[in-house]
Amino acid sequence: MVISDRSPERIVTPFSQRILDDPLPKHYQNLNIGEYSGTTDPEDHLYKFESVALLQQFFDGVECQMFLTTLGGAAQRWFKKLSENSIRRFKDFHKVFLHHFSSNRKYHKTPWSLFSIKQEPKESIRAYIKRFNQVVIDVPNATTEILVSAYSQGLNDNDFFKNLIRNPPINFDLLIERATEFIKVEEAQVARKKENVVPIPTPTNDRSTTPVHPPWGPRADPPPHRQPELIPQAV
Template identity: 80%
Template structure:
């Protein structure tokens, strides 16, 4: 008696059979991390996915299945070209994903690049903090002492800088907290200056004097006096 194998034919996929056999949780939500198009930093996408999957408490193999759903069209084509059964755990997926898209990684600056940031002569403390933080976020493994030192050296010779010299903060978070007081003062002074400028402009407008027109004629010179007509005398 000949028996036929009625089991469905296995589709070639980079996932191992163990990954495919791990069922999805009964109640799960699609991860709102966006699609990876293949043109941005892969580490940023992985970090968002890891945080979202941690909240869902996905198992390691379920993470493989869910991470695949976050790949855009170009990244999906890359995935299909991976060797069959090569991804047995999420660590495998993580490794090949970073390796393939490594050229899109954001350039990480060195801690010493923070010392090149200077507060412009007309820049506010708030603007300087924003610019400093934008650079600091791309500097890995920096210490709070280095952040405080680089930030202080980049400040103008203002009241905030003098306050930091008199009483150096113990960490960067305290420095930012103390900056709030000086930001409030700086912005209040700017608002007062603006109000004063508007007040002076309004006063001048309200007390404006009507313009005086010069006399008509060339170069403003009055016309010569009119000559009386002389009549002939009778003889």
């Protein structure tokens, strides 16, 4: 945003006049979503901003102005180089922002990548669900049928797996509900095993009961010489 040399009173900005005419809220505060400097995923930043903007019910022009306040560093420099009057609504801002910083976007995995997730031999059901869900975040277009199928096929041959095969859930939410019951049983069994462990007594270093033998060796004094007892002879 710079001042035109031709007219010192006119501000040259990528925003249209309609955007500039929208007044900011009376109790204006900076949005607590962090600053975007052009080095991270732009979609993540947009998602956080749009969530806040929806709650605040910003007008379109105010939304553009508020989004500009969340840019810093290279992102601010990029904005200042945009053509004058090129942004007339937030949809325009959204489009050019994602396009310019597209090299920093995370590439989503395909739904079929979920089938490569397998439960480890000693991994608990709780830990497996947590690891599975972390990958699901990067697969936004996975259907509930794919989630159920991929999760079930990744399970070990345990009671939960057999239950899912006998009675397949109709969606992933029901699968998670059913998994909760098996997690309770699994964790109760682990707790019982810990209670049944018999501690092994540790040997003590009490030397009071250990017999002490006199030293014997080249440096030890030999036992005193005893004279043979004389037996009187009969005359």
